[in-house]
Amino acid sequence: MASYDVIVIGAGAAGLFCAAQAAQRGRRVLVLDHAKRIGGKILMSGGGRCNFTNMYAAPENYLSGNPHFCKSALSRYTQWDFIALVADYDIAYHEKTLGQLFCDDSAKAILKMLLSECDKAGVQLRHPVEVRQTEKTDNGFSLITSHGDFDCQSLVIASGGLSIPKLGASPFGYKVAEQFGLNVLPTRAGLVPFTLHEQDKSVLAELSGVSLDATAECHHTSFHENILFTHRGLSGPAVLQISSYWQPGENVVFNLSPSEDLLGSLEQQQQQHPDVLLSTALAKYYPKRFVQVAIDYFVLNNKPLKQFKGRQLHQVAEAFEQWVLKPNGTEGYRTAEVTLGGVDTDELSSKTMESKNVPGLYFIGEVMDVTGWLGGYNFQWAWSSGWVAGQVV
Ligand code: FAD
Structure with a gap:
């Protein structure tokens, strides 16, 4: 021996x-x-x-x-x-x-x-x-x-x-x-992409390849980096980071406008360009492909900005700034970094x-x-x- x-x-x-x-x-x-x-x-x-x-x-x-x-x-x-x-x-x-x-x-x-x-x-x-x-x-x-x-x-x-x-x-x-x-x-x-429930995946899979600046939050911990839509679900650094804090069944809250006052900007556009459609206004901040899908996904009314009354623009901004998603799961050890x-x-x-x-x-x-x-x-x-x-x- x-x-x-x-x-x-x-x-x-x-x-x-x-x-x-x-x-x-x-x-x-x-x-x-x-x-x-x-x-x-x-x-x-x-x-x-x-x-x-x-x-x-x-x-x-x-x-x-x-x-x-x-x-x-x-x-x-x-x-x-x-x-x-x-x-x-x-x-x-x-x-x-x-x-x-x-x-x-x-x-x-x-x-x-x-x-x-x-x-x-x-x-x-x-x-x-x-x-x-x-x-x-x-x-x-x-x-x-x-x-x-x-x-x-x-x-x-x-x-x-x-x-x-x-x-x-x-x-x-x-x-x-x-x-x-x-x-x-x-x-x-941990450090693993999320998979999505069918109702989310059927809409968001179209965004495969789109990357956005965002914060992802769970358990009072938040990461400000990119998120990436994939054909299976969501990935990108902010998602990988938050996945280590997430437990099955829990929600993750995304802010898709972490550096921009989206409501303030939309209100400004409403005053300056009242006839512009919401999708056109949003395309100033997001890729066009994302805007089209997001309007359906968040069930927003794509009408001219002047037709948004009362708190309606607040609700639009909230949809992007407080997107609550319940992932279906993660991709598991097959792709996890840790x-x-x-x-x-x-x-x-x-x-x-x-x-x-x-x-x-x-x-x-x-x-x-x-x-x-x-x-x-x-x-x-x-x-x-x-x-x-x-x-x-
Ligand atoms: P490992 O590096 O996993 O080494 C374990 C070793 O044990 C392996 O060689 C394995 O073959 C051997 N072993 C396992 N079972 C047995 C057995 N039964 N008998 C004998 N040998 C066995 N971290 C960073 O900080 N920066 C990065 O850029 C980064 N990128 C990553 C990218 C990917 C795709 C992955 C998967 C991980 C990444 N990580 C990164 C995480 C990092 O690689 C690990 O945390 C780190 O390698 C852990 O080191 P370790 O020595 O503990 O384990």
Whole structure:
């Protein structure tokens, strides 16, 4: 049986980063992954350019049963630490928007950097390997795998969440947690497009490809970014963001005029151009295709502006500014960027990511109940949680 100080299961962002840190401390580290091709998510991320961190990453940008849990790791290994590493490797990057940092060229550079950090420090990486059994021993853990048996002092679970099964996602980490008696919180898809009920879809599907500036609000949390109509439902950054806060059966409130006083503008147009049709007036703010569909969908009367009496223009503005939508559901793990829930942070030390009750067992990255917003926050959690574990395993 081959022995290691540390075995990391999962060669994704968190696993590779943690492995490199531990090996740089002189630990003998083995990383196992069941995927044929590793780093699939990194390569696919940020549309192939990897939004590898966010300049404004802070605990407020994370959802978790314990919102304080992420503070320690995020403050000990910050976005600026990772940015410095990226700069050391001469990887060119830029801020796209809202502090989101992307590679100028390709996400391949980030994967190459992680593999190089592992390689320099002597990490052994094996894949595809199926981990069939994990057991606690007197000195640590033993593993039975498709490539033989291994033992180690520290076992790090970095197997991620359930999003995008075709990239190798599996419930492995949750099963290991349960095997060792750790609580696992219910999981659900996050950062995921909404699907619509038939009555909404039959009208709105026509808008596939239309994108609007909007705010999306749920549970007193609101995001101001774009929304995108698709042939299945609604997507775009504001929708992905709010999907992590939404629970089945709930409403989402959209303001489709977040930067413009729509009522004031319509009233002004009414005075200046009283004979203009509502659709013409609205086409000043929205794509024509959207206006035509919206007039039907919101059941508005497309008459000349002068014929809108009393509160009728208020009602028009309200339809756009307080559009209450009850999504049918989400597209689920097939397209979700992240998995909410997972290994309960109450079971783990926030300083090291070690299990409080099973010494030597660590969970890092997305497998645990810490989920970031869209915009580089999830990779930053992978780096920060991987780094703190890497200092002690
Ligand atoms: P992963 O990166 O998912 O790695 C888990 C690894 O474990 C995988 O290699 C998997 O093969 C392996 N594994 C799973 N089960 C087993 C098993 N049974 N045995 C052995 N190995 C196993 N976040 C950002 O911050 N910025 C972005 O630009 C961004 N873009 C994204 C785009 C897409 C399409 C998706 C799906 C996600 C994106 N994310 C982004 C989220 C981010 O990729 C994840 O939060 C992050 O990769 C989590 O890192 P991790 O190491 O915990 O898990």
